[in-house]
Amino acid sequence: MSLLSVHDLFVNYRTQGGPVPAVRGVDIEIGTGEVLGLAGESGCGKSTIAGALLRLLPTGTEVTGSILLNGEDVLGMRPGRLRAVRWTETSIVFQGAMHALNPVQRVGEQIEEAILIHHQAGEREAHVRVGGLLEQVGLPPRRIKDYPHELSGGQKQRVMIAMALACNPSLIIADEPTTALDVMVQAQVLKLLKELQRDLGLAMLFITHDLSVLIEVCDRLAIMYAGRIVEEGPAQSVFYESAHPYTRALADAFPAIGEGRFRKAPSGLPGDPPYPQDLPGGCTFHPRCPLAFEACPHIDPRLFDVGPGWRAACLLVDSAKPVLEAARTPGSGP
Amino acid sequence: MSTRRYLISKVLQAILTLAFVLAFNFFLFRAVGDPVTQLLRGHSGISAQAVLQLQRQLGLDLPLPQQFVHYVKETFEGHLGYSYFYNLPVSQVIAGRIWPTILLIGLSTLASTALGIWIGIRQGWRRGSKYDQGMLAFTLFTYSMPEFWFGLLIIMAFAVGVGPFPALFPTGGYETTGAGYTGMAHVVDVLNHMVLPFFVLTLSYLGEYSLIMRSSLLETLGEDFIITARAKGVRENRVLYGHAVPNALLPTMTVTILQLGFVLSGVITIELIFNWPGLGLLTATSVDARDFPVLQGLFLLFSASVIVANLVADLLYSYLDPRVRAA
Amino acid sequence: MRPRPTSTEPVATAPDVHIEVKEPPRTPKQIARARRKAAAKRVWREYRKNTMGMAGLIILGFFVFVAIFAPLLASSCGLDPTCPSTGPQLHAPSLKYPLGTDDLGRSVLTLTIWGTRISMIVGLVSTAITILIGVTIGLIAGYYGAWRETVLMRLTDWFLVIPFLPLAIVLATLLGPSFYTVIFVIAITSWPSAARVIRAQVLSLKTRPYVERARALGASDWHLVTRHILPNVGPLIFANTVLTVAVAILYESTLSFLGLGDPLHTSWGTILENSFGAGAPFAGNWWWVVPPGLAIVLVVLSFTMIGYALDDILNPKLRAR
Numbered sequence: 001m002s003l004l005s006v007h008d009l010f011v012n013y014r015t016q017g018g019p020v021p022a023v024r025g026v027d028i029e030i031g032t033g034e035v036l037g038l039a040g041e042s043g044c045g046k047s048t049i050a051g052a053l054l055r056l057l058p059t060g061t062e063v064t065g066s067i068l069l070n071g072e073d074v075l076g077m078r079p080g081r082l083r084a085v086r087w088t089e090t091s092i093v094f095q096g097a098m099h100a101l102n103p104v105q106r107v108g109e110q111i112e113e114a115i116l117i118h119h120q121a122g123e124r125e126a127h128v129r130v131g132g133l134l135e136q137v138g139l140p141p142r143r144i145k146d147y148p149h150e151l152s153g154g155q156k157q158r159v160m161i162a163m164a165l166a167c168n169p170s171l172i173i174a175d176e177p178t179t180a181l182d183v184m185v186q187a188q189v190l191k192l193l194k195e196l197q198r199d200l201g202l203a204m205l206f207i208t209h210d211l212s213v214l215i216e217v218c219d220r221l222a223i224m225y226a227g228r229i230v231e232e233g234p235a236q237s238v239f240y241e242s243a244h245p246y247t248r249a250l251a252d253a254f255p256a257i258g259e260g261r262f263r264k265a266p267s268g269l270p271g272d273p274p275y276p277q278d279l280p281g282g283c284t285f286h287p288r289c290p291l292a293f294e295a296c297p298h299i300d301p302r303l304f305d306v307g308p309g310w311r312a313a314c315l316l317v318d319s320a321k322p323v324l325e326a327a328r329t330p331g332s333g334p
Numbered sequence: 335m336s337t338r339r340y341l342i343s344k345v346l347q348a349i350l351t352l353a354f355v356l357a358f359n360f361f362l363f364r365a366v367g368d369p370v371t372q373l374l375r376g377h378s379g380i381s382a383q384a385v386l387q388l389q390r391q392l393g394l395d396l397p398l399p400q401q402f403v404h405y406v407k408e409t410f411e412g413h414l415g416y417s418y419f420y421n422l423p424v425s426q427v428i429a430g431r432i433w434p435t436i437l438l439i440g441l442s443t444l445a446s447t448a449l450g451i452w453i454g455i456r457q458g459w460r461r462g463s464k465y466d467q468g469m470l471a472f473t474l475f476t477y478s479m480p481e482f483w484f485g486l487l488i489i490m491a492f493a494v495g496v497g498p499f500p501a502l503f504p505t506g507g508y509e510t511t512g513a514g515y516t517g518m519a520h521v522v523d524v525l526n527h528m529v530l531p532f533f534v535l536t537l538s539y540l541g542e543y544s545l546i547m548r549s550s551l552l553e554t555l556g557e558d559f560i561i562t563a564r565a566k567g568v569r570e571n572r573v574l575y576g577h578a579v580p581n582a583l584l585p586t587m588t589v590t591i592l593q594l595g596f597v598l599s600g601v602i603t604i605e606l607i608f609n610w611p612g613l614g615l616l617t618a619t620s621v622d623a624r625d626f627p628v629l630q631g632l633f634l635l636f637s638a639s640v641i642v643a644n645l646v647a648d649l650l651y652s653y654l655d656p657r658v659r660a661a
Numbered sequence: 662m663r664p665r666p667t668s669t670e671p672v673a674t675a676p677d678v679h680i681e682v683k684e685p686p687r688t689p690k691q692i693a694r695a696r697r698k699a700a701a702k703r704v705w706r707e708y709r710k711n712t713m714g715m716a717g718l719i720i721l722g723f724f725v726f727v728a729i730f731a732p733l734l735a736s737s738c739g740l741d742p743t744c745p746s747t748g749p750q751l752h753a754p755s756l757k758y759p760l761g762t763d764d765l766g767r768s769v770l771t772l773t774i775w776g777t778r779i780s781m782i783v784g785l786v787s788t789a790i791t792i793l794i795g796v797t798i799g800l801i802a803g804y805y806g807a808w809r810e811t812v813l814m815r816l817t818d819w820f821l822v823i824p825f826l827p828l829a830i831v832l833a834t835l836l837g838p839s840f841y842t843v844i845f846v847i848a849i850t851s852w853p854s855a856a857r858v859i860r861a862q863v864l865s866l867k868t869r870p871y872v873e874r875a876r877a878l879g880a881s882d883w884h885l886v887t888r889h890i891l892p893n894v895g896p897l898i899f900a901n902t903v904l905t906v907a908v909a910i911l912y913e914s915t916l917s918f919l920g921l922g923d924p925l926h927t928s929w930g931t932i933l934e935n936s937f938g939a940g941a942p943f944a945g946n947w948w949w950v951v952p953p954g955l956a957i958v959l960v961v962l963s964f965t966m967i968g969y970a971l972d973d974i975l976n977p978k979l980r981a982r
Contacts, residue, residue, distance in 0.1 A: 086567035483954035599826030
């Protein structure tokens with residue numbers, strides 16, 4: 001049994017102009033100790049998934065499908081049970097460099113609060129544990145007494161990580177943990193997360209728009225576009241042999257130095273992602289797709305098998321060939 | 335900027351503002367007509383010799399800069415002039431009226447801020463609910479109402495007893511004259527007189543505080559750290575009172591103290607209609623009597639208290655908000 | 662209480678565009694005028710959907726009507742105690758005197774109708790002066806910056822701190838009670854908040870690319886201010902003005918109630934002062950107290966509602982929420 005099993009997840013935000021579909025039928029499986037990367041442009045629904053997993057979306061948001069956490073259905077939980085599950089089984093590393101910490105509370109208190117409300121320790125013991133947690137993320141324990149504004153962006157992010165570890169969860173959702181940090185600090189935070197994950201055997205859902213970050217930490221990758229997963233598989237395969245034209249474009253947007261295939265100019269993607277209220281028919285990616293052909297505006301592709309544990313939602317993959325091969329003979333699809 | 339420098343700059347600003355008010359008061363008095371004529375308006379029976387003496391006493395025979403120095407010195411020594419209406423020094427006239435006003439303003443401000451903040455929290459927490467909408471309408475109404483008119487209505491309803499309303503409270507005053515109550519009985523008597531003006535002032539300003547608290551809370555509830563708190567498994571009630579309210583209270587508190595200027599204005603008419611013997615009633619009667627020295631003294635006192643309140647708000651803010659404390 | 666415009670249809674800008682295409686404006690002035698006209702139309706279309714704003718407009722319309730046609734609604738003779746139309750003193754409401762009479766036998770309805778004029782005029786004129794001072798100071802401070810800004814903003818802060826009613830009382834007492842004193846006093850005590858709002862807006866406008874471009878092209882300060890800055894602060898000034906009128910009318914009533922109003926002109930505040938002076942509330946003569954106060958509440962409420970509705974529409978930040 002996998003640790004997290006999401007099946008057929010739909011999320012509709014309620015707005016004045018009617019419901020807005022942000023997530024449209026997503027399946028996710030994460031096993032114990034496994035790291036899944038979830039990538040896509042902003043607005044593709046990846047952060048909505050993070051919110052849906054612990055039911056943190058605004059009231060009135062419509063969430064359907066099933067979310068099983070250790071075999072227990074999150075969507076059916078009573079409020080008390082839900083609160084108990086939050087942070088003890090799954091915690092979230094928010095974009096802490098921004099505003100995820102309460103500005104008028106000492107960071108130590110904020111971490112301690114999580115330990116205390118879940119009755120994991122008494123007050124004195126909790127205090128000691130907070131000091132230990134800070135050391136674990138590479139901060140001196142005296143930082144307990146600091147207010148968030150007294151910390152740098154990277155330090156705040158470390159505090160967020162310490163907070164996420166506070167109740168020994170088995171799954172950590174890292175929602176854009178390195179965004180808004182400068183490059184050097186990004187690398188440090190990433191290294192820290194990777195070490196903690198390995199040492200503690202944590203499962204992790206790593207959400208970001210930066211594919212090059214994911215390739216360093218993830219076992220598997222899932223790529224989202226317009227509320228759906230369009231490609232999913234082993235990280236190396238998805239990144240280096242992308243089956244979906246969108247994945248290819250994303251990967252090319254972050255060229256790695258010294259690799260032959262990046263010598264060519266990175267191919268930027270034309271246009272913007274579609275509005276969730278106004279999705280194009282057929283394959284939602286077709287208006288921006290460099291490889292689109294006649295069938296694309298009419299057929300909404302399901303996920304086709306590309307290889308073992310590797311699937312992509314593109315008509316070009318239907319013939320079980322990687323995109324590049326197919327591209328050489330356009331129209332050789334269905 | 336260190337905390338100390340922040341504090342010093344705030345104190346300096348307050349002193350500068352106070353200096354401006356002093357100068358303003360000084361020139362106001364001299365710019366509009368002849369001060370002596372102003373002073374003696376309605377007291378025509380005074381001899382030319384007395385006028386001369388008055389001029390010398392006020393230092394009006396000196397050149398302007400020296401007059402100003404004289405005036406500032408006098409003010410700081412507590413000499414605010416002489417009231418011909420009461421035949422007493424202004425400082426004495428004012429001193430005799432200070433406590434009833436402090437009692438009335440103090441209690442009603444406490445009540446209206448506490449109630450207003452509580453209402454604002456409930457409104458913000460359940461935005462768009464029937465309660466929220468009803469309170470918004472009520473707020474707009476009290477905002478549009480002149481306090482004194484509301485006071486007159488309350489007097490007619492609960493002190494005079496028009497129509498079906500019961501006359502429950504005295505129409506005005508501070509205590510029952512001639513009753514000679516002492517001890518507890520006296521306290522009860524004063525409180526009984528204070529019920530209606532207290533109620534009117536509280537209700538008149540409550541809406542403004544609730545409106546500020548509501549919008550401040552709405553802003554705070556949209557912040558990321560609220561989601562963090564929820565994700566940690568914090569109860570909704572604690573999300574509100576442990577995380578959102580402490581943050582939302584900070585701006586509300588500052589604005590509340592800045593409102594003091596408006597409360598002072600309200601207290602003038604309310605004390606007048608309830609015949610409450612405080613500084614407000616003194617202002618109203620001094621207007622009628624054209625008692626300039628008292629009016630000027632009051633103006634100075636009111637301005638100074640607002641400036642001091644501003645300073646206190648700044649200092650309190652810097653103490654309560656860790657961000658300002660360090661900034 | 663503040664219902665959003667519930668438009669599900671996308672805001673239809675198409676007709677305006679169409680009009681512009683049909684008659685292409687030739688000079689930049691015409692283009693600007695056409696654009697402004699279209700913007701005003703758009704605002705009005707949104708405004709019409711705002712329940713609160715429309716309610717405010719209807720109430721205000723009623724009082725404006727009363728103020729303009731006061732002579733037709735009630736003979737001005739009714740204001741004079743020696744007028745033959747006066748009736749018994751302190752008479753409760755009856756068919757002949759729907760709102761009763763005061764201690765001189767004058768009809769309270771007549772007084773309230775004529776009071777509308779004075780209260781509205783004082784409110785509007787003092788607001789006009791307030792805005793004029795506020796805009797001038799805000800513009801100069803925001804546009805020129807440097808020492809001018811420091812001096813003017815310091816001055817503004819000082820005036821903001823001084824409690825307005827005590828200051829107004831001192832001024833009005835010194836100047837003597839008159840129509841003009843009241844207007845002057847209200848204006849002199851209420852300009853600072855307008856100045857601050859305008860300055861903030863000018864500061865943000867000043868750095869907009871089109872203003873900087875015009876400056877780079879050698880436009881004079883006068884041109885920049887009158888052609889680029891002022892037209893863009895316009896909507897803000899408008900919303901601010903409407904809210905200021907509400908406050909000014911309240912101030913007028915308070916000053917008049919304290920006996921600082923013009924003794925020769927009847928405003929709502931003076932009616933209340935007279936009734937209080939004659940002991941009407943204590944004698945239970947409610948008909949003399951309720952109508953003028955209610956009129957104040959309704960007019961102030963209408964201006965406030967219109968102001969909020971405008972703010973809602975003109976301030977896109979609020980709308981997005």
